[in-house]
Amino acid sequence: MRKSILAASTALTIVGLAGAAVAQTTAPVNPLVAGAPPGLYGVYGPSSAPSAGNEPGTVQAYVRGRLYFDAAFLSDSADKNVGNSSPYAIGAAARLYWGFQGTTAQGLTYGAYMETRENNGGATASGNTGGATLKYQRAVGFVAGSWGTFRFGGSDDPIALMMTGTFEGIGDTTWNGDLGALIHSSTLVNWPFAENSGTYANPKLVYLSPRWNGFDFGVGFTPSSNGVSYPQTTQGGAGDPRTTTISTGTFQAANNTTTDLRRTRNLFTAAARYAGAMGPVGVVIEGGVAAGTTIKNGGLTGLTTSGAAQYGYRNPLAFDAGLMLTYGGFAVGGHIVTGAINPNGSNNLMPVAQGKGNSTAFVVGASYVTGAWGFSTSFLQSLTPGAYTEDFAGAGTFGKRKEIGAVAAVSYGWAPNATLSLSYEYGGRRQVGYNFYTNSRGTAGNNTKAQGLILTNYFQW
Numbered sequence: 001m002r003k004s005i006l007a008a009s010t011a012l013t014i015v016g017l018a019g020a021a022v023a024q025t026t027a028p029v030n031p032l033v034a035g036a037p038p039g040l041y042g043v044y045g046p047s048s049a050p051s052a053g054n055e056p057g058t059v060q061a062y063v064r065g066r067l068y069f070d071a072a073f074l075s076d077s078a079d080k081n082v083g084n085s086s087p088y089a090i091g092a093a094a095r096l097y098w099g100f101q102g103t104t105a106q107g108l109t110y111g112a113y114m115e116t117r118e119n120n121g122g123a124t125a126s127g128n129t130g131g132a133t134l135k136y137q138r139a140v141g142f143v144a145g146s147w148g149t150f151r152f153g154g155s156d157d158p159i160a161l162m163m164t165g166t167f168e169g170i171g172d173t174t175w176n177g178d179l180g181a182l183i184h185s186s187t188l189v190n191w192p193f194a195e196n197s198g199t200y201a202n203p204k205l206v207y208l209s210p211r212w213n214g215f216d217f218g219v220g221f222t223p224s225s226n227g228v229s230y231p232q233t234t235q236g237g238a239g240d241p242r243t244t245t246i247s248t249g250t251f252q253a254a255n256n257t258t259t260d261l262r263r264t265r266n267l268f269t270a271a272a273r274y275a276g277a278m279g280p281v282g283v284v285i286e287g288g289v290a291a292g293t294t295i296k297n298g299g300l301t302g303l304t305t306s307g308a309a310q311y312g313y314r315n316p317l318a319f320d321a322g323l324m325l326t327y328g329g330f331a332v333g334g335h336i337v338t339g340a341i342n343p344n345g346s347n348n349l350m351p352v353a354q355g356k357g358n359s360t361a362f363v364v365g366a367s368y369v370t371g372a373w374g375f376s377t378s379f380l381q382s383l384t385p386g387a388y389t390e391d392f393a394g395a396g397t398f399g400k401r402k403e404i405g406a407v408a409a410v411s412y413g414w415a416p417n418a419t420l421s422l423s424y425e426y427g428g429r430r431q432v433g434y435n436f437y438t439n440s441r442g443t444a445g446n447n448t449k450a451q452g453l454i455l456t457n458y459f460q461w
Contacts, residue, residue: 055103056103056104056105056106056107057103057104057105058102058103059100059101059102060100060101060102061099061100062098062099062100062101063096063097063098064096064097064099064460064461065094065095065096065097065460065461066094066095066458066459066460066461067092067093067094067458067459067460068092068093068094068456068457068458068459069090069091069092069456069457070089070090070091070092070182070454070455070456071088071089071090071454071455071456072088072089072090072091072182072452072453072454072455073087073088073452073453074086074087074088074089074182074183074450074451074452075087075449075450075451075452076183076184076187076449076450076451077187077447077448077449077450078183078184078186078187078437078448078450079184089182091182093117093118094117094118095115095116095117095118096115096116096134097113097114097115097116098113098114098116099111099112099113099114100112100113107145107146108143108144108145109142109143109144109145110141110142110143110144111141111142112139112140112141112142112153113138113140114136114138114139114140115136115137115138115139116134116135116136116137117134117135117137118133118134118135136154136201137154137197137200137201138153138154138155138156138200138201139153139154140152140153140154140155141153146210147210148207148208148209148210149207149208150205150206150207150208151205151206151207151208152203152204152205152206153203153204154200154201154202154203154204155200155204155206155220156195156199156200156206157194157199157200157204157206157218157220157222157269157271157290158206158208158217158218158219158220158269158270158271158288159194159195159269159270159271159288159290159320160194160195160199160200161206161208161218161271162216162218162271162272162273162286162288163193163195163286163320163322163335164273164284164285164286164322164323164324164333164335165284165322165323165324165333165334165335165363165364165365166193166322166335166363166365166378167333167363167365167366167367167376167377167378167407174191174363174378174380174405174407174425175188175189175190175191175380175405175407175425175427176191176193176195182452182454183450183452184450186436186437186439186445186448187427187429187436187448187449187450188345188427188450189380189382189403189404189405189427189428189429189450190343190344190345190348190382190384190403191345191348191380192337192343192348192359192361192380192382192384192403193320193335193337193343193348193361193363194290194318194320194337194348194349195348196345196346196347196348197346197347198225198346198347198348198349198350199222199267199347199348199349202222202224202225202267203222203223203224204220204221204222204223204267205220205221206218206219206220207219207220211275213276214274214275214276215272215273215274216272216273216275217270217271217272217273218270218271218272219268219269219270220267220268220269220270221266221267221268221269222264222266222267222269222292223265223266224263224265225263225264225265225267225347263294263295263351264292264293264294264316264347264349264350264351265292265293265294265295266292266293267290267291267292267316267349268290268291268292269288269289269290270288270289271286271287271288271289271320272286272287272288273285273286273287274286280327280328281325281326281327282324282325282326282327283324283325283326284322284323284324284326284333285321285322285323285324286320286321286322286323287319287320287321287322288319288320288321289317289318289319289320290316290317290318290320290339290349291315291316291317291318292315292316292317292349292351293315294313294314294315294316294351312353312354313351313352313353313354314340314351314352314353314354315340315351316339316340316341316349316350316351316352317339317340317341318337318338318339318340318341318349319337319338319339320335320336320337321335321336321337322334322335322336323335329368329369329370330366330367330368331366331367331368331369332365332366333364333365333366334362334363334364334365335362335363336360336361336362336363337359337360337361337362338358338359338360338361339358339359340352340358340359341358341359342356342359342384342385342386343359343361343382343384352385353385353388356385356388357385357400359382359383359384359385360382360383361380361381361382361383361384362380362381363378363379363380363381364378364379365377365378365379365407366378372412372413372414373410373411373412373413374409374410374411374412375409375410376407376408376409376410377406377407377408377409378406378407379404379405379406379407380403380404380405380406380407381402381403381404381405382401382402382403382404383400383401383402384400384401384403385400385401386398386400386401386431386434387401387431387434398431398432398433398434398441399431399432399433399434400431401429401430401431401434402429402430402431403427403428403429403430404427404428405425405426405427405428406425406426406427407423407424407425407426408423408424409421409422409423409424410422410423417459417460417461418457418458418459419457419458420455420456420457420458421454421455421456421458422453422454422455422456423453423454423456424451424452424453424454425451425452425454426449426450426451427449427450427451428447428448428449428450429447429448430446430447430448431446432446433446434446436448
């Protein structure tokens, strides 16, 4: 969440391919150089890769970070259905980025970086701060040369690294931004694109090519969705990466839930991108594909909690594309993903059950950057299978899940490495037969609405 950020006229843009940092000085023609609107092509700030310059034979270590503070006025349909919510909220969060970079005498660049965030209650509480422990989000090593970049570990895959046209930059908004941390989870519009922990937190191998005449590409392979850690052999959700069956076997005991059946194995991703110019107009276009397999059902015939029949899960297959056009400080574009997946916010390449259809989601937007000011607006729509019968006891059907989100934002860089933004965000969710507030079957709670006016201050270094 909250992947990228505008830091005024001296914005630091970390390019995922080479890790080069560039300060915005003039409105460029080529949208992959200084001045490109943040969020243009899927970079994550402030440090997806080291950006320090090294003399041959030297190594530099660094610690970067970001701290943001939100003050919001909210209107959330969960207030009257769930309660325990206020029409206003304040919040603060921090991230730290640790890394080093070295350069050999032959010009080979190498290094590693780690991203740590607040766990936000994920750990057992100890007093008032016990839940605010740190967790690893990314843990990546890399080696780079004239032949390209090789990344290994908990890295973003090529689709995320080249993602174009999502408009996540100005004010750190969109439904992948701050509002998600301020409203009730039942009304939170899902951000459907594959740039979340369900993909980047899993160990993988990634190759990113150098650019040739504006073209570059990347390929990645993720053997298992077991997360950034050594294999576990007893927990259904983690599992041994070699596990091929859910039934009792050498590596994993039988599981009475569908957790493992929905895990992805052998995920291949590939993306290609062109960035160039047609006269004064900058153009970025990218396309990608993700294909994998699932854990196979080796004999489990029903759920002990509901007795519902097990579905067979389709192998995930998704297609991704984005487009951005820039002129001076203006940018317009969009992004789309479609395929045999069921995005859920934590794993947007989640396999979908047989007979439950595909998902399609898109976002379109526009932005303008001038000096220290930035303006942005975007609209998101997502149509997915959502929840379906297997998750609940009893017979019956659910409709398709439709989600929409709209955003308007303005930001101002009031000092170096300091940005103030104001954003308005509106979102709605609908699924016939499913109660979002109680996570159960029902005729009530099928529609949710949430909106917020959010003032945010960012410090990043």
